[in-house]
Amino acid sequence: MASSPLKAMLPPPEFRAPPPSPVAGVHPHGLDSPDGDDEFAGFLSHSLRVPKLNLPHRIFPQEATAWNPPAIDFRPLISPGDAESSAADLVKSAAAAFGCFQLVNHGISPGLVAAVGVAASPAFGIPLESRMKAARSPERRWGFEVEEEGEGEEFLWWCRNGMRDRRELAAIWPRSYKDFSDQVEGLWCEIQKTASRVEAVLLGKKARNEEEAADGSLLCLQKHAPNGSHNAGIKHELLRMLVRSWSCSCDLSLHLPGGASEFHIYSKRGWYRFCPENAAIIVTVGDQIQACSGGFYKHVIGKPVLKKEDPQDCISMAFHHTTHQAIAHSISRPDRQGEKTISLAEQIMVAACLAIAYHIIAFFFCRSI
Secondary structure (H helix, E strand, O other), rough: OOOHHHHHOOOOOOOOOOOOOOOEEEOOOOOOOHHHHHHHHHHHHHHHHEEEOOOOOOOOOOOEEEEEOOOOEEEHHOOOHHHHHHHHHHHHHHHHOEEEEEEEEEOOHHHHHHHHHHHHHHHHHHHHHHHOOEEEEEOOOOOOEEEOOOOOEEEEEEEEOOOOOHHHHHHHOOOHHHHHHHHHHHHHHHHHHHHHHHHHHHOOOOOOOHHHHOOOEEEEEEEEOOOOOHHHHHHHHHHHHHHHHHOOOEEEEEEEOOOOOOOEEOOEEEEEEEEOOOOOOEEOOOOHHHOOOOOOOOEEEEEEOOOOOOOOEEEEEEEEEOOOOOOOOOOOOOHOOOOOOOOOHHHHHHHHHHHHHHHHHHHHHHHOO
């Protein structure tokens, strides 16, 4: 029997064998020779060994693996007929198997995306003192977010609901905020329709009206660091991605990589990278849809990565679609009734805590000998 195209694109199967036993190593501090007892000292130096525990590479992989997620034509999803059913099945299969796929022919003009990027550029030139007045915080979902000194990445979070954010941003960005607001409003309307349609396909329900669907959504505009920021190390990059994902729980994320030629995702399978299709939207499944599907759809974390040959003034965008009603919607999964889904972020946090606890215990154990 011939295998399906989707199965052929799956990464290598996961073999859930138990982790290897700790490898014993020689005690790092050695032992002073007791007076007149060389044999006893030799016995202790060869017997006292502290095991060294190495975490599996699946938690913190050494490098990203090249991979290509499926590219799905969006047009059949909005055209009734057999083609719609086939495209919908492909979207569901990709979300269940990978948690990530690309949308092509989505109808959002590349010119509109570029215009929003150009209009947003002056925002990242506003003095830091002024940007701090409109900084993002737990009480304020929108605003500026500046990375640690030396990282070089900057973020502007924008939401559509309410007028308070527009007044405060306009106060520190008086010259061109009106142009940015008009451009981003147009992009918001287009990408919201796309996100609502994808969510309706995944959850098997009708799309709601625009005002209801926009509730809770956020648009993140990211100014990349020159020559990319991923050179700081893959572990550091992963932890930064996890922290940012915890502060932005969502149903779906629709990524517009802009001028970035590479996209990275992290999932239970590991760390993957690929080159997006021209003008494609990259869709990643959020934690809320994973929860309401009982783990059927896979939550992954993703971001575009700037390479040396890419434009250094690149601004990418991510639309985090949230309706606050996806959790109330359930998918009938008889084989998953009663199961509790543990999110990817929670699993990474537990693994990191265990690793830290091990090193602390080993340190004090060595000191006590």
